[in-house]
Amino acid sequence: MSATSDLITIRRPTAVPPPANQAPAFTLDASLAGKTIGLRTDMAWRSWQLIAEEWARFLERDGATTLPVETMSQVGKGGHEDRTRIDTWSEKVDGGFVGLGTCGSCTSFTIHDSVTLEQHEKPAVAVVCSEFESHARNMARFLGHGDLKVLVMPYPLEARPDDELRQIALEYYPQALALLGVQS
Amino acid sequence: MTAVLTSEQVEVSADPEAWHARSIEERWGDGAPLIPPTDDRVLAMLAASPEPADHVIGVLPPQHGVATIELLAINAVLAGCEPAAFPVVLAAIEAILEPGWNAFGLTTTTSSVFPMLIVNGPCRDDLGIDYRAGCMGGAGGRGSMTIGRAVALCLRNIGGQRAGETSRSVFGQPARFGMCFGEWEERSPWASLAQRAGFGADLDVVTVHGGKGTYPLADIHNDDPRDLLYLIAKSVAFPLSNLYLSGNPENGQVVIAINPVWADRFAVPFPEAEQVQEFLWEHAWQPIDLWPAHNQQMLRDRDRVANDGKVRLVGRPDQLVPVVCGGLGSLHAVALPSFGESQLQQAVVRRPSA
Incomplete structure (x- = not known):
């Protein structure tokens, strides 16, 4: 059987991604003194809860007030309440850290909630593990916030001893502040 | 009135093996052979749609691709759907786009989860949607094999869902090729799944379940x-x-x-x-x-x-x-x-x- 050289015309099946329409990324551009810094955790990730607790301690030490918020659901009544809580939290803080992106959907929602904070014209830093960095940046771009600040942490964080997580919290704290735009 | 197609035209070989190779190179499919979406096939699909070609059914995550009826029809052709089955594909996509289904999370998760379609109503027999022996795989009904696949191709080509990239699924599952089966309503002693949700028995209804596997x-x-x-x-x-x-x-x-x-x-x-x-x-x-x-x-x-x-x-x-x-x-x-x-x-x- 010989291959035919005839050509046919078909229609391309892929969608053109929406225009980039990248929103500006906000930065704090101030010292921590008198600022309220939010820390968004997810009930799923104990490693990030511990790191966020450490950062809260550091932030308070450095003059900020901290405001934690924890999410649990993506859909249903719980999901609606979580997104409402993120919206309210975004109004109250001057900027915040949002994590943790260490799975597919939790990275998507980490970016989603970071974008909510940015939409309130507050600086957000999405905290993700290295395995999910490209996914986080893709999702930020798909949501029109390609310049969103992303702090990349080691992967995996789960199953590490608490002492090691505290060390990681200490090690990454200066980078976290720099991405938020904290001035000394 | 004949629809005017606006999607980009592409010249490809008419040779089946060359076309298959091209579709893999372009990443249009799932690895199995596809039907070339020529204008006559796409137009036949569109003729079965209740909405015009340029109607936007929604925006499919993860990359927020704009899902026009025309693009959905092109992907239904690729999957091998017959035009009469196209409205079932459209209904499935409508259901997936409901916020409660959480396409934003499910298309990107590390989980194997994927839309599993369960069909109720008279269309099961006409379209070859399997509900008896082997209904979840192996029976080979055209509707079962192509409707689920069309939905999968829409997520891939319009939503941009690609394993290891935008989709972080660790294992995936066989249903990611597409999964669609019917309920054997006539042998059920209970009200059907659709009836329990308030739909009449005379209606064709698609239920979309985010299922992790069988x-x-x-x-x-x-x-x-x-x-x-x-x-x-x-x-x-x-x-x-x-x-x-x-x-x-x-x-x-x-x-x-x-x-x-x-x-x-x-x-x-x-x-x-x-x-x-x-x-x-x-x-x-x-x-x-x-x-x-x-x-x-x-x-x-x-x-x-x-x-x-x-x-x-x-x-x-x-x-x-x-x-x-x-x-x-x-x-x-x-x-x-x-x-x-x-x-x-x-x-x-x-x-x-x-």
Whole structure:
């Protein structure tokens, strides 16, 4: 059987991604003194809860007030309440850290909630593990916030001893502040 | 009136093997051969749509691709759908786009979860949607094999869902090629899945379940239907279920496919589907001491443990969803476990007005 050289015309099946329409990324551009810094955790990730607790301690030490918020659901009544809580939290803080992106959907929602904070014209830093960095940046771009600040942490964080997580919290704290735009 | 197509035209070889190679190179498909979406085929598909070609049905995550009827039709052609099945594809996409289905999370998760389509209504026979022996794979009905595949291709080509990139699914699952089956309503002793959701029996309805896989159950030892249903409840409440990961037991459903022979047995003590659900819920739990100590604490912290030490799989009976289908060989059931953060969604199949 010989291959035919005839050509046919078909229609391309892929969608053109929406225009980039990248929103500006906000930065704090101030010292921590008198600022309220939010820390968004997810009930799923104990490693990030511990790191966020450490950062809260550091932030308070450095003059900020901290405001934690924890999410649990993506859909249903719980999901609606979580997104409402993120919206309210975004109004109250001057900027915040949002994590943790260490799975597919939790990275998507980490970016989603970071974008909510940015939409309130507050600086957000999405905290993700290295395995999910490209996914986080893709999702930020798909949501029109390609310049969103992303702090990349080691992967995996789960199953590490608490002492090691505290060390990681200490090690990454200066980078976290720099991405938020904290001035000394 | 003939639609005017606006999607980009591409010249490809008419040779089937060269076309197949090109489709793989362009990443348009799932690895299996595709039907070339020529204008005449796309137009035939569009003629079966209740909406015009330029109508936007929604924006498909993860890359927020704009899903026009035309693009959906092109992908339905690729999948091998016959035009009469296109409205079922459209209904499935409508259901997927409902916020409660959580396409934003499910298209990007590390989980294997994927849209599993369950069809009720008269169209099952006309379109070759399998609901008897081998309905979840192997029966080979054209509707079953192509409608689910069309939805999968829409997620890939319009939503931009690609394994290892935008989709972080660790394993995927065979249903990611596409999964679509029907309920054997005529052999069910209960109201159908669609009827229980309030739809008339004369309507074609697609239910979309975010299912993690097909989890097989088998039995030859239990003659009492209550004993058998009890063991089904215990089996679906396995300790590493996603539903035990969440702090929120109110989200997600487990679909339990029950063969018609077992359904008849269950219907003796439980003549209504809701009674089956209630009984399943009463027994779909595990004792807290099943889990290691650290995990026990986490379940307690998340308020998942009742005073009597039961850790229920789900918060309500209606989250355990029986569907009657499969062959008459009996002996087996299949659970379609839930991702958790996703709710069943349903849409009526709409066709063009005569």
